[in-house]
Structure formats: C-alpha cells, structure tokens
Amino acid sequence: MFYTQFLMQVLMSVTRNIRVLTRYSAWANLRLFDLLKTLPAAEVNAIRKTGFGSILNTLNHSYVVDLIWKAHLESKLHGFTSRITELVPTFPELCSAQTEIDVWYVNYADTLSEQMHDEAVAFNFVDGGSGIMTRGDMLLHVVNHKTYHRGYVADLLYQVGSRPPVMDFPVFLREDPPTL
Template sequence: MSLKETVVMMTRYRAWANARTYEVVLGAPEDEVTKARKTHFRSIAYTLNHVYVIDDIFRAHLTGTQHGYTGRNTGHCPPVAELWQKQKALDAWYVTYAEGLSEAALGEMITFDFVDGGQGIMTRAEMLLHLATHTQYHRGFVGDMLNQIPIKPIATDLPVYLREMREN
C-alpha cells in the first residue's frame, strides 16, 4: 500500500468513525452529553468540540490560511447537532483533500505555529495521519463517558471499518 493509499484510507476511516460516534452521541440525553465529568475536556460535547477545533486548525495549516483559534478548544461549545454538521463537512473536506494530493505533495514539509506557543513542522501526510490518531484517541474518551451514562458506544476500530468497506 502506498503512502497516498494509506492516507486516503485513514482519512475515510476517520470520517466513518466520527459518523458512528455522533450517531450514538446524538441519541444520548442532551444533559448527559453536556454533563461535567472528570475528564480533560469536561464533557462529551467539549471533547468532540476539541476534535473539531484541532481538525479546523490543521486545515488552516494545510491550506496556508489563518485559523483564528487561540487555544485547543473554545470557550463556548455549540450544540452537538450543530457541531456534527460542522464536523461532517470538515470530514468531507479532508477526504476530498487527501484524495487530491499527489505522493510528492504528501511529502511536503509545512511549518506552523502551535496555538499554545512554539513552532511545528510536519509533512502533509504526517498531519493527516496525526488527525486520524488524534481523533481516535479522543473517541476513546467519548466512549468511556458514554459507558458512564450508561450507553454502549458503537465500535469504531479500524478492522471493523475495513470489514464493512470490504463487504460493501
């Protein structure tokens, strides 16, 4: 599998897993989704908002634009239904973006500023793969918080995605 094929697969996988996660979260009682919990980002909603913010920041890095964020989350969290619409659109953007990149473009180094200070440098491929692992990491926190309600999360593992894609 080439680097491009891997990046495209992981970007599609991330969109699929996000959809499965939001399917469960949107079916949960709103007060449980926004309830303060002993977790880094306070709640299910704010954890998902953090994922969106980071995705949006990296879109700006990839496109050479300003993102306007001053932190890795925002002071106000939009309603989860609205957040899902924004995340879904951003996921679609990332899939299209990844599909359109050449192998050479995937290797291009991009220098950027972290919102909490300092500079970073990553290739386009590293950024896209980072987003896949970053989102999976936080979906794990969301799954734990769903279990506290208790609502069983839907599996979002890569092997489940691959099985479903091969069956279709």
C-alpha cells in the same frame, strides 16, 4: 526498472493509506455521532471528570484541532488561541460541522500527490511555538488525534450506562471497504 516499479508501488500505498485512514476517521465519527444522537442532551452536555469536562466539549476540542490543522495544510492562519472554544456549539451544530470537516479531509487526501504528501510545511502551534511537518504526517496526526478522543468519549459512554459503537479499523474495512 524493478526499483522504479517498486518505488511507485510504495508511493502509491502511502497516499492510498492516508486516503483510507481519512475515510475511516469520518466513518468512525459518523458512528459515534449517530449513537450520541440517541442519548438525552443532558448526558452529552453533563460535566464529568474528564480532560475537557463533557462529551460535547471533548468532541468540540477534536473539531477545533481539525480546523487548526486544516489551516496549516492550507498555509493559512487559523485564528485560534486555544484548542477549545469559549462558546461551545450545540450538539446538532457540532455534528454538522464535524461531518463537513471530515468530508474536507477525505477530499483533501484524495487530491494529495506523493510529492505533496512528503512536502514539509511550516506552521505555528497554538501556543506560539513553531513547527514543521509533512502534509502526510499532519494528516496522520489528525486521524490519530480523533481516534484518541473518540476513546475518551467511549469511556464516558460506559460511565453513563451506554455502550459505544464499534469503531475499530478492521470493522470499517469489513463494513465499508474503500474503493480507491
């Protein structure tokens, strides 16, 4: 009896954690995009010494990767041959699209059962290689990937004389504690 109760608590905490993390990711993206809206468009689009060339391209890369992993989670083909698009959306278009995909990830995490969380899903990487990950690991990757690239953008903001918003997980928990 005790073991069953313990196991249920562990499993519930796993799905709770991924639900909290997808909410955190959406919250941090919203904070970052809200700050970027206050900058001149030239700063968001300016070519800089960074992996993706600009703030906008970095955020577009994160968005494309979100679409790729969404397709993997849905067991669909994503159609991308690169982790960036040739045509870069405008900042307002990207802001709207990112908000939409963030909502999708929150909703997806909310419907994820413990069994689905641990289900292994086969997929193909953009480079053609095959992979297999659990749905939970895919979601962790998506959250961590966006955190990583928000860090890129935060550094670029310092370079243009702007201060990035506070996007730390404990601040999220303090300012917008999830009720699950």
